[in-house]
Amino acid sequence: MVGVLAAALVLALPLVSAILFGLAGVLSFAAAAAGYGNHWVYGSDFMALGVVAFFGWIGKRKNRRESAAERQRQIDRDDRLETLLRQQRDQVQYPTEASTGTGGPPKATFPNFCPSCKHRNEQGVKFCAECGTALSPVASASASE
């Protein structure tokens, strides 16, 4: 009876079921000591199940803690990515005057973004360093606008 209840609880509440299995084991040993010989077998079975359930509880607790940490890491990553994307958007929309301070033509210092993957490439490169897409010359891209 106690064992059936404990078995039903193994998945939901491993720690509770571990305690109940232990209790059932003790009760079975008590019954065996009172003269019911076959309860020695039940008792050791329940004890073994209790140990299994207990380690199941430890494993579940560990998993839960790790998945929570993993979720937090993902949130942090998303935040960082969003910040980066926002910064990149700002740079595209508002190219700062400071970046053109060398006195060269402003169009030459405009960020060389890949039209395919939006990777920001070095000035003067012909192909995207990230995906290999051919980059249109900066001069003609700026002149067409």
Ligand SMILES: [Zn+2]
């Ligand atoms: Zn690219």
